[in-house]
Amino acid sequence: MNELTLADIALQFASGALTSERLTQFYLDRIGALDHRGPNLRAVLEINPRALAVAVELDRERTASGPRGPLHGVPVLIKDNVETADRMMTTAGSLALDGWYAPEDAPLVARLRRAGAVILGKTNLSEWANFRSTHSSSGWSGRGGQTRNPYAPNRSPSGSSSGSAVAVSADLCAIAVGTETDGSIVSPASINGIVGLKPTVGLISRRGIVPISHSQDTAGPLARTVRDAAVLLGVMTGLDPADAASVAAGDRSQDYVRHLNPDGLRGARVGVARRFFADNAPLDRFLDGCVATLKGAGAIVVDPADLPQTDFGPAEQQVLLYEFKADLNAYLARLPAGMPVHTLAELIRFNDAHAATELPLFDQELLRQADAKGGLDEAAYRDARAACLSATRSGGIDAVLAEHHLDAIVALTAGPAWLIDPINGDSDSGGCSSPAAVAGYPHITVPAGLHRGLPVGLSFFGTAFSEPTLLKLASGFEHVARGRPVPAL
DSSP states (O other), X not given: OTTOOHHHHHHHHHHTSOOHHHHHHHHHHHIIIIISSTTOOOOEEEEOTTHHHHHHHHHHHHHHHOOSSTTTTOEEEEETTBOOSSSOOOOTTOGGGTTOOOSSOOHHHHHXXXXXXXXXXXXXXXXXXXXXXXXXXXXXXXXXXXXXXXXXXXXXXXSSSHHHHHHHHTTSSSXXXXXXXXXXXXXXXXXXTSEEEEOOTTSSOOTTBOOSOTTTOEEEEEESSHHHHHHHHHHHOOOOTTOHHHHHHOOOOOOGGGGOOTTTTTTOEEEEOOGGGTTOHHXXXXXXHHHHHHHHTTOEEESOOOOSOOOOHHHHHHXXXXXXXXXXXXXXXXXXXXXXXXXXXXXXXHHHHTHHHHSSSOOOHHHHHHHTOOOTTSHHHHHHHHHHHHHHIIIIIHHHHHHHTOSEEEEEOBOOOOBOOTTTOOOOOOBSOHHHHHHTOOEEEEEEEEETTEEEEEEEEOSTTOHHHHHHHHHHHXXXXXXXXXXXX
């Protein structure tokens, strides 16, 4: 039952060849064999103790009244910074939140349950979604240890949605939910050879997600095919009156699958952003192969179509530090009185007091820098956010799209996975995630093949709420590309 798509699962459910109970048990067995033993991927932190019981209930419902939809009875894994109202914790990978059981589902989880999904468990991640240290090892958390890449267990899974991406890649679930502030969906998707989609901020409710930045945070789907990502996106999308970004976006619920087209590149205008890997000749040649594939599928390619600016480091970092302090303090203040942390300052003290388990590999300098910031009314924050918006929207993505009359911009998502280095931290070769992340715009990555034996993805990103266009282009590329290489587990 490896590599089953949602369409495969639906057909087997309908024919009676497979039940949700059997499929759930298959994934539980595979988690036991590959995640907790064998290559010890460490992608899954916790199993839902009711997963099998829920699967049995959904099988009975299917027999009695038919399926609710394409996710009926399908096991889904959830990143451990998304709240679930069951006997699973929500910790963001931190031992400081050990014992935190959310009283209600995050809206996106509630939508998954209503669609009939089986919430299988919680996945490991880069602790605090990789906003703790400048020398972190992606995929490491105090609670879960180091997640490993299924293509080469000594190499990084990237992050911060490490466990979700690895679980999908290694067939530990059908589909998974990740979150992104900047690169945390698309980078691990690319490096683990799967599809990842970071939606426009506000398309999916942010409520019930441990935050970094209210201006950049969003959940999104991780899947083995573009179609499965589109199905999951459609289920998670919906208006949340309690989330300001969702209210600003409006109700954009729709069936995203209808936008898929195996011939979706024909006649499309795409611009190639070369600058991200201009100094890396092997990856630039790999991009040449992707461009040839785009042209062969009928796309009109503008090459190059570079963004005026690709690195927003100082301004973006200012925004993230300010927003992390404000947003995390608001989140932690909700926790029950018995929890050890209710502020960022208390979290820093907790980590210092538990250094043997929380700080054995790298420090928490980003937490300290954030705690030293003032409020969101300070000019330094407002100016940095204004600079970010100008550089990535009107002076960035939107400007390039308009200048060349493009449907989307394409680039390599990231380089191949680097060796895990617990001493020095990550040594990645860069990526293209920042413009869309800072702008709050959508971004999808699709497997483009192997580079020196390791997966690399091709990205499509565009203006706000252009998910239908990006899905059409991505499905067209998927149809003609070299495809997803299955890890040899």
